[in-house]
Amino acid sequence: MILEAIMAAIFGLLLGSIPFGLLLTRAAGLGDIRQIGSGNIGATNVLRTGNKALAAATLLLDGLKGLVAVWAAGALLGPGPDVVAGVAAVVGHCFPPWLGFRGGKGVATALGVFLALAWPVFVIAIAVWLAVAKIWKISSLGALSAMGASVIASVVVTPGPVGIGILVIAAFVAMRHQENIERLVKGTEPRIGEGK
Template sequence: MFNVIAVMIISYGLGNFATSYILGKVFKKTDIRKHGSGNAGATNALRVFGVKLAAATFVIDALKGVLAVIIGRLILGDVGGLIGGVFVVVGHNWPVLLKFKGGKGIASTIGVATTINYQIALICIVVGLVIVIITKYVSLGSITAISLLPILAVVMVRPFDFNFFIFCLILTSMAIFRHRSNIKRLINGNESKLGQKAL
């Protein structure tokens, strides 16, 4: 039980490293949460700060996910990797250090999923990128890609892995919940497209 709690705390702590907030403060003297969508993630960093800081944000947020899974595995084996993967995203989405106002977890989820099952992650990433390229809606690509996770967990993993399926279902649920405002804007036709600046 101690090991489980240790993985949760360490992973949540990693998730609390708010990359876009820190980079924005250091390089732009700006709190990203006060601009654009108010979201402390890579997509809003792109709109507010530009490509370089957005790319750095994405890479570091993804690496948080990779590291959490690795640490979880070292402490508790494969189950530890799953637990670490979930809690690093929880920490990113709801960081106590930023009064629980974080990002939407897509970059961290990509890092987590790629480390645990790169084949499934790659399919999700490709599908998401294609949708973004066609529609220019990052949110639509993200939501669609992450929604594929539990489906692919059932279709591609043999024998069926219940723990992995639940893990994918949790990640998908968190992502959809965090994108609920984007979903409303997509339905209403006023969602921001890729390339639009938000100051």
């Protein structure tokens, strides 16, 4: 079981570390996404280029990283390692070794993992994310609300190892939003399409 967990972790880290936001913006001739806005490689920062289609593609592909990591690990290694692969995919997205360990904040990849592990948790999280982002127009607030909702939902829907995995991922993503949380408290967090 330990060997399977290690294999799942390596697979998840490698898959999660594919920087789709950077690859897509470079392919589109928009330069290095790390040089604008927050410097992150995720969909929110890609949106700051003004290209909504690229931002949507980044969101989808980053989510698929988490989804595929869980499904593939589950199919090849069974339950347990699939959760490990999901957690590792989020970590890999946030700390890609090829980019000096400077990646995104893990929201889309986390949602992809939630979809693969427990789709009702995904549905609740995505609904909360979209609702909060639509009402307050603050991406980080929507993301943090979605992570909180996912933890609450997982307690009801899927206790046990899967629920623990979701809790770990949500906590990790929240930790990646520390600066955003500080700005939210101060009331200086930019709205969607603005600033950092």
